[in-house]
Amino acid sequence: MHYKGYLIDLDGTIYKGKSRIPAGEAFVHELQAREIPYLFVTNNTTRTPETVRDMLATHFNIETPVSTIYTATLATIDYMNDQNLGKKVYVIGEAGLKEAIEEAGYIIDEEAPDYVVIGLDWQVDYEKFALATLAIQKGAHFIGTNPDLNIPTERGLMPGAGSLIALVEAATRVKPVIIGKPKAIIMDKAIEHLGLAREEVVMVGDNYLTDIRAGIDNGIPTLLVTTGFTKPEEVPTLPIAPTHVVASLAEWDFDA
Structure with missing residues (x-):
């Protein structure tokens, strides 16, 4: 499916705990080769974007600029700056x-x-x-x-x-x-960072309750990959279906 930008979860989607997901790594490499804008959007607040960048490079074969990593910490700071209290x-x-x-x-x-x-x-x-x-x-x-x-x-x-x-x-x-997924604050800021319209972007993740609801609740198409939290057998019973569902990111067709 041809989208102009990608918002991507990390744990369970691109890697799982300390384990590699080769299809997740290849997915990011393909985005980079095609020069498609992407942003990793994570609820994790224990790591800085610099730490996430280093971890991806060291353990998961993904070299990515720190500017492509948007954490709930950064979204919290952006929110406080906006409130100016x-x-x-x-x-x-x-x-x-x-x-x-x-x-x-x-x-x-x-x-x-x-x-x-x-x-x-x-x-x-x-x-x-x-x-x-x-x-x-x-x-x-x-x-x-x-x-x-x-x-x-x-x-x-x-x-x-x-x-x-x-x-x-x-x-x-x-x-x-x-602040974090599936709430609007982090998603609004993530879309702002990409500089694209919501319908031009897809939210990619493994957790229906956070990643996919983040897309559904905020008008963004969704891609559920069942390599992590949400299991394949749960998909038919989900209250609102994701836009796309794959068992592996290797199945994704960037040109469809």
Whole structure:
């Protein structure tokens, strides 16, 4: 199918955990050979775009400019810049999220932040939740980086950023602004980065609930590849069908 641009998920689509997906690598190489614009769109906030670029090159045979990587962290920063409510932020999240926010000119502040940003934090504890709760009660703008309730690991499904966000939402009774897929904020910014109309772009991913709903809910055609989260047997029961479904990205015809 001839699209002028591609928005592409990473884990489960281009690679799976620490394992290669050769068809995913070949898919990206073909986009590059054809000079078709693409943007990797990921809800992951634990890695900086530079770290993602290096990981793709080192482990998955994909050389790509850092400008082709758009994370929920970058979308969060873009959102805060647009809101322009202040420069003080309290963050629950890994070092990659905090460092990116600081590099964008924001100050980490526990006492009187303008924003509370919650992402995945492997070292989260009660005090961090308490500080976030108190700040939001005092009027800080509540932002969740992504709605993923679980993340797959070698040990099984673990609590994701969405689970941490839900705890603070329950404690404050304040609904957060959610940035990541399938929400509009990250998708609007991703489309803006590509500089194309929505109908000219396809969202490629393995997770119906995040990647494919991101396309469906935001007027973007979708390509579901069943190499990751959503299994082939689930496809007939999906509430709204993806525009395209393939078992492997090797099946995709760029010219159809």
